[in-house]
Amino acid sequence: MNNEDQYVVKARHPFAEAFEMFSKNIAAVIALIILFLIILVAIFGPTLYPVDPFDMVWMPFSPPGEEGFIFGTDYLGRDLVAMIIHGARVSIIIGVSAAFVTVFIGVSVGAMAGFYRGWVEEVLMRITEFFQVLPTLLFAMVIVALFGASLTMITIAIGAVSWTAVARITRAEFLRIRELEYVTASRASGANNFILMFGIILPNALPPIIVQAALMVGSAILFEAGLSFLGLTDPNVVSWGQVIGSNRSYLLDAGFTVTIPGAAIFITVLCISLVGDGLNDALNPKLRQR
Amino acid sequence: MTEPLLSVQNLRIELNTRDGVAPVIDDFSFDLFPGEAISFVGESGCGKSMTALGIMGLLPDGVGKIASGSINFAGEDLATADDKRLRNIRGNEISMIFQEPMTSLNPVYTIGEQIAEVLRAHQGLSRQASWSKAIELLDAVRIPNPQARVSDYPFQMSGGQRQRVMIAIALACEPKILIADEPTTALDVTVQAQIFDLLNDLRKQTGTAIILITHDMGAVAEMAERMIVMYAGRKVEEGPVQQVIDNAGHPYTQGLISCVPHILEKLTTERQTLQEVPGIVPSLRDFGKDQCLFATRCKYVSEKCNNVRPTEIEFESSQTVACWHTERKQ
Numbered sequence: 001m002n003n004e005d006q007y008v009v010k011a012r013h014p015f016a017e018a019f020e021m022f023s024k025n026i027a028a029v030i031a032l033i034i035l036f037l038i039i040l041v042a043i044f045g046p047t048l049y050p051v052d053p054f055d056m057v058w059m060p061f062s063p064p065g066e067e068g069f070i071f072g073t074d075y076l077g078r079d080l081v082a083m084i085i086h087g088a089r090v091s092i093i094i095g096v097s098a099a100f101v102t103v104f105i106g107v108s109v110g111a112m113a114g115f116y117r118g119w120v121e122e123v124l125m126r127i128t129e130f131f132q133v134l135p136t137l138l139f140a141m142v143i144v145a146l147f148g149a150s151l152t153m154i155t156i157a158i159g160a161v162s163w164t165a166v167a168r169i170t171r172a173e174f175l176r177i178r179e180l181e182y183v184t185a186s187r188a189s190g191a192n193n194f195i196l197m198f199g200i201i202l203p204n205a206l207p208p209i210i211v212q213a214a215l216m217v218g219s220a221i222l223f224e225a226g227l228s229f230l231g232l233t234d235p236n237v238v239s240w241g242q243v244i245g246s247n248r249s250y251l252l253d254a255g256f257t258v259t260i261p262g263a264a265i266f267i268t269v270l271c272i273s274l275v276g277d278g279l280n281d282a283l284n285p286k287l288r289q290r
Numbered sequence: 291m292t293e294p295l296l297s298v299q300n301l302r303i304e305l306n307t308r309d310g311v312a313p314v315i316d317d318f319s320f321d322l323f324p325g326e327a328i329s330f331v332g333e334s335g336c337g338k339s340m341t342a343l344g345i346m347g348l349l350p351d352g353v354g355k356i357a358s359g360s361i362n363f364a365g366e367d368l369a370t371a372d373d374k375r376l377r378n379i380r381g382n383e384i385s386m387i388f389q390e391p392m393t394s395l396n397p398v399y400t401i402g403e404q405i406a407e408v409l410r411a412h413q414g415l416s417r418q419a420s421w422s423k424a425i426e427l428l429d430a431v432r433i434p435n436p437q438a439r440v441s442d443y444p445f446q447m448s449g450g451q452r453q454r455v456m457i458a459i460a461l462a463c464e465p466k467i468l469i470a471d472e473p474t475t476a477l478d479v480t481v482q483a484q485i486f487d488l489l490n491d492l493r494k495q496t497g498t499a500i501i502l503i504t505h506d507m508g509a510v511a512e513m514a515e516r517m518i519v520m521y522a523g524r525k526v527e528e529g530p531v532q533q534v535i536d537n538a539g540h541p542y543t544q545g546l547i548s549c550v551p552h553i554l555e556k557l558t559t560e561r562q563t564l565q566e567v568p569g570i571v572p573s574l575r576d577f578g579k580d581q582c583l584f585a586t587r588c589k590y591v592s593e594k595c596n597n598v599r600p601t602e603i604e605f606e607s608s609q610t611v612a613c614w615h616t617e618r619k620q
Contacts, residue, residue: 118352181394188346188388189381189408189459203398 021282028278031271045085053082090239098220101159106166114174173205207283218272294321301359312574327500329514337523347376382412385460391453395444402440427458450481522583529609539611
């Protein structure tokens with residue numbers, strides 16, 4: 001039957017459908033565009049605006065717009081535009097890699113706990129709870145203070161204090177999905193535990209983990225800003241939190257030196273949250289009917 | 291007679307419940323011969339699915355286990371085989387299809403990937419070879435336009451089509467035994483008939499032995515040569531399908547058969563009232579007792595039924611019944 005071909009519906013991946021849902025959420029789409037611009041600035045900014053953020057270029061505390069310095073200069077006469085551009089790089093790198101560390105630890109722990117149950121679950125979940133009750137900022141400060149303030153260490157510190165949420169979500173999803181019939185069916189066709197965990201269950205557990213990972217990027221940026229505000233940061237790189245921290249004594253005289261990097265953090269994190277919210281709506285089938 | 295392909299002897303499966311250990315399958319034996327179709331019949335909760343899961347080694351961890359007995363398959367005892375060996379057998383030599391076609395396919399993979407995965411895991415086929423074999427299999431289970439449908443996701447298919455895909459996955463490696471656990475319960479009647487036709491045809495082509503688990507007497511009559519009637523984890527009657535339906539020995543089997551409605555030729559013909567089996571299956575707590583477990587629902591019940599578990603007697607040639615009140619014929 002040849003005419004059958006014209007009735008074939010083209011196969012659409014469930015994620016293609018989610019993308020369509022996402023694109024209907026205007027706030028999330030705008031936030032995604034702004035985020036995209038910020039990432040472009042972080043990548044190409046330093047080549048297009050070749051001012052060293054550590055150079056003294058003009059008088060300290062010159063207000064925005066003076067002498068062509070759009071954001072003005074800070075307390076050492078450094079160009080704030082250059083600092084924001086270079087800071088974007090650090091913030092985004094830390095945000096993404098800390099989220100990656102978080103998801104990696106969280107998914108491994110949650111998957112094992114949810115899949116094997118029994119004493120494995122008991123032990124892993126007690127460890128998770130132990131990490132949950134630690135004061136996060138303090139614990140991260142201890143790690144950074146002990147092992148040195150490099151970008152890698154800051155990333156690991158942020159990952160170490162924030163993986164618990166991902167672990168709990170992953171475990172909950174695994175507990176739900178492992179009882180579904182297609183998991184038994186895969187078992188009945190001879191799949192081993194590794195395939196069951198990462199080939200069968202994990203892809204079905206991904207939507208809430210993706211949402212959590214997106215939000216994690218935002219909170220990692222905030223976390224890094226908090227640490228560098230307190231001076232726990234790599235002195236060889238510029239970050240937004242560090243700019244705020246070093247100018248904080250001049251808040252009343254030259255407020256712009258603090259508000260500009262603050263606004264940069266605010267806009268970036270807000271955009272990430274909006275995108276995360278859009279992803280949540282798109283990937284959560286229960287909200288689709290709205 | 292030829293050697294049985296699968297021989298289950300005195301199987302006992304225990305389940306941990308809040309009230310202690312209960313034998314959901316108690317002293318259960320049967321043989322399955324190559325290319326044969328047998329059927330387990332009984333109402334919900336009488337241990338049909340548990341037997342199937344026990345054979346597959348898929349009893350829920352920590353809850354159910356095989357306490358004693360043996361499951362001989364090709365000279366090997368599956369009851370004591372290790373996990374790695376069992377994984378090798380599952381899907382390759384013994385495979386299973388499930389009750390709910392709507393939920394037994396993984397929603398995030400295309401059906402082609404799911405069929406090809408089994409072929410790659412068990413037969414070591416290449417990506418390309420397994421994909422074209424998947425298309426062949428879809429054609430074999432009569433999915434129209436298999437070249438296009440192979441890259442469909444499960445949600446794009448109807449219930450009947452999904453069950454066909456499940457059958458394709460189960461038969462991908464040409465297993466010796468196919469266990470079908472109520473394969474048509476969730477499907478409507480016309481689709482049921484198609485699935486049975488398909489299973490019958492595939493059985494003729496491949497020589498796969500089938501264990502059909504069902505509570506539908508019509509399905510049994512259509513598919514199986516022999517039937518085993520189970521009640522509360524025990525075998526109460528076994529025999530050739532037609533013989534058992536015509537002349538059931540056990541009162542429970544008689545009850546099961548008399549509660550199937552018949553379509554009459556003329557509307558004016560007087561209808562027989564449907565007979566139900568009164569009462570319900572005893573609770574798991576009572577499963578291990580040394581008595582006839584059907585006694586509480588049986589109209590022939592006597593003192594002996596409540597005190598001693600009935601032994602299996604030969605009722606007619608190749609038909610056995612476990613009841614104190616069934617007399618051997620002739």
